[in-house]
Amino acid sequence: MIHARITGTGSFAPKKIITNQDLEKLVDTSDEWITERTGIKERRIAEKGQNTSDLAYEAGKKALKAAELTAQELDLILVATMTPDTILPSMGCVLQDKLGAKNAAAFDIAAACSGFIYGLSIADAFIKAGAYKNILLVGAEVLSRFTDWEDRTTCVLFGDGAGAVVIQRHAGKHGILSTHLHSDGSLGDLLHVPAGGAQHPASHDTIRKRMHFIKMKGNETFKAAVRALEGVVQEALEHNKVKPEEIDLLVPHQANLRIIQAMAQRLNMPMEKVVLTLPKYGNTSAASIPMALDEAVRDGRVKENHLLLFEAFGGGLTWASALVRW
C-alpha cells in the first residue's frame, strides 16, 4: 500500500519575544485577560528585514536534514501562508531559489490557519497519484506585519514562525491515513484583511482606514471554530474507524487554549496527549501545527506507529483534519 509519509520535520521561531506585559504598555489590556481568554503568555516577532521566506527557509533546511534529503532531490515545494513576502512571486518559488531546489515545482496554499492540513492533503494526493515522490511542505507566517498594534482585540493573539515537513512516497502502512477539508466562504468577513488585493489596492484612504491589517470578529469566530472542529474530528475518526482512545497525540492548530481544551474534552483525551505551544508562540496560523509537531518529534513524544490527529480552523472560513500513522 502506498502512503505519503512524513520523514522529517523542522521549525524556526524568531528570537524576539513580546510578552503580555509588553502588550500592556501598547494597548488597554492585561496579562490576566490574555491568559484567561486565550492561554497565550508571549509570542515571537520577526526582526526588521526578516521575512516569511527567511523563516520558511530555516524550517525547511531543518526538515530536509532530518529526512536526510538534499534540496535537489525535492520534486515539489508547497508553502502554506497568508503573509507572503510579496503577492508575486509566490513563497514557494522564493523558497525554491533559497534552498537551491532546482528540480522542484513550487506554489503557495491560501487557506489561512488550515493551510498546513490543506498542504498535507495536496501532498498526499500527488504522491498517491504517482506525480511526485519527495515533497517539502512549509507553513510560514510573519503575522506581525499584518497586525494592527493599536487593536487590542487582535494584536494579543498572533505571532511569527515557520514549521516544515518532508513528505515522501512510502510503500507500507505509515503515513497520512486521511485528510478532510472544508470551507464556508459565506463567513469570510469574520476574519479578513480588507485591503491590499485587487478589490482595494493600497491607497492613502486604505492606509488611513487601517484596512491592511487583520480584522476578526473573535467571539463569532470562536463559536464557528468549536462547531466546525467537532464535526471534522468526528469525520476523521469515523472514516478511519478509530476510537478516540486510540489516538496517541493530538496536534491542534494553536489559536485559543479554550478551543483546544474543548476538543480534548470531546475526545476524552488528557491534556498530556495534546501538543501545546500556544503559551510561548501565540497563534502562528499555518505555521502552528508543523511547529508543534516538530517540537513533539524532537522531544521524543512522537514515536513510531503512533496515531496522530491534526485539526485546524481559520479564515476563509476553512477547517480541516488529518490522521497520520507515524
Ligand code: ACO
Ligand atoms: N484585553 C482586554 N479586553 C479585551 C481584549 C484585550 N486584548 N480584547 C477584547 N477585549 C474585551 C472586548 O472589548 C469585550 O469587552 P466588552 O464586553 O466590554 O465589549 C470583552 O473583552 C470580551 O470580548 P470577546 O471578543 O467576547 O472575548 P472572547 O472571550 O470571545 O475572546 C478571543 C476573544 C480570544 C479573540 C476569542 O474569541 C478567540 O480566540 N476567537 C477565535 C480565534 C480563532 O480561532 N481564529 C481562527 C484562527 S486565526 C486565522 O485564521 C488567522
